[in-house]
Amino acid sequence: MKLPCLKNYISLNLFIIYIFIYSLLLDTMFLKIFFGCWYDVETYETCILMGIFVVTYILSFPGSFYPRSGTANGRIDDGSSSLIALRRPFVYFGRQYNQIYVNNNGHLTFDAAWGRFVPYRFPGNASRDLIAPFWTDLDNRQNGQVLYNQYTTGSVLQRATQDINTYFPDLNFVANWVFVATWYEVAYYSTSGTRTTFQAVLISGGQYSFVLMNYGTIAQTSRSVQAGYDTISSRHYFSIPGSFSSTATGSNSVFRQGSNVNVPGRWAFRTDSGTRGCNVSGTAFSAGLAEYISFSKLHDLNSYFYLQASYT
Numbered sequence: 535m536k537l538p539c540l541k542n543y544i545s546l547n548l549f550i551i552y553i554f555i556y557s558l559l560l561d562t563m564f565l566k567i568f569f570g571c572w573y574d575v576e577t578y579e580t581c582i583l584m585g586i587f588v589v590t591y592i593l594s595f596p597g598s599f600y601p602r603s604g605t606a607n608g609r610i611d612d613g614s615s616s617l618i619a620l621r622r623p624f625v626y627f628g629r630q631y632n633q634i635y636v637n638n639n640g641h642l643t644f645d646a647a648w649g650r651f652v653p654y655r656f657p658g659n660a661s662r663d664l665i666a667p668f669w670t671d672l673d674n675r676q677n678g679q680v681l682y683n684q685y686t687t688g689s690v691l692q693r694a695t696q697d698i699n700t701y702f703p704d705l706n707f708v709a710n711w712v713f714v715a716t717w718y719e720v721a722y723y724s725t726s727g728t729r730t731t732f733q734a735v736l737i738s739g740g741q742y743s744f745v746l747m748n749y750g751t752i753a754q755t756s757r758s759v760q761a762g763y764d765t766i767s768s769r770h771y772f773s774i775p776g777s778f779s780s781t782a783t784g785s786n787s788v789f790r791q792g793s794n795v796n797v798p799g800r801w802a803f804r805t806d807s808g809t810r811g812c813n814v815s816g817t818a819f820s821a822g823l824a825e826y827i828s829f830s831k832l833h834d835l836n837s838y839f840y841l842q843a844s845y846t
């Protein structure tokens with residue numbers, strides 16, 4: 535019998551839990567070293583609690599990131615990728631795109647590379663479709679990587695399918711294409727040595743498309759940051775609460791601690807709809823949906839799903 539590839543079934547987190555339990559069973563010194571329990575920790579119970587804490591901490595954050603791999607952008611301030619041909623079309627609010635650019639300043643554009651480093655507030659009423667997980671003046675010349683990859687088969691598609699069906703039930707969604715752009719430990723301008731990590735995951739399948747934004751360590755800065763997405767003439771947009779505020783960055787970044795899908799550090803959006811307007815609790819709103827929904831409501835999973843279901 536051929537064993538399945540473990541890589542497809544055991545994530546890093548599960549592997550760490552496995553090592554932890556295995557070490558517990560053997561009562562080895564390895565456990566004590568691995569989980570930081572040295573000779574001055576008196577009780578075995580303390581050791582176990584520390585181990586659980588470490589595992590919980592690991593599970594609570596890095597696991598939400600998709601694989602960081604692929605082609606790296608050049609180390610150019612305000613630079614961009616070359617034109618990236620998409621292996622499947624991506625529908626973005628009624629427009630179908632077959633190409634994309636990953637820009638070093640924390641955004642993605644479709645028609646052309648874009649080096650703008652000073653963000654404008656969403657809705658910008660501009661002539662550009664824009665996905666901006668973390669738009670500010672970043673600089674990868676000295677440290678940090680801007681990477682992108684796309685997938686049409688394999689475990690990444692399975693993971694995307696599972697994530698989307700969790701966040702957007704009743705669509706029977708099946709992903710056939712995933713595009714991952716990662717800004718890994720990138721500095722703020724200019725070669726500041728700071729390290730900020732975040733990710734945009736574009737997911738497509740059938741008539742549906744989605745964008746996930748994942749936030750890791752967000753270094754402190756006084757620069758303005760806009761996170762979210764915008765469209766041509768801002769017919770659709772979303773500004774993640776905390777954008778342009780002092781709470782956007784630092785160890786308590788609201789992007790990292792908040793979520794609209796009950797997963798701290800992750801934000802999920804359906805992005806295929808080309809219709810305008812929506813209804814929230816029976817009240818008609820114009821396209822400026824985001825401005826009318828409080829952060830606390832977005833935190834509530836049920837009302838989030840209600841909003842998704844009400845979007846007409």
Ligand SMILES: [Ca+2]
Pocket residue numbers: 611612613638639651670671672673723
């Ligand atoms: Ca820059």
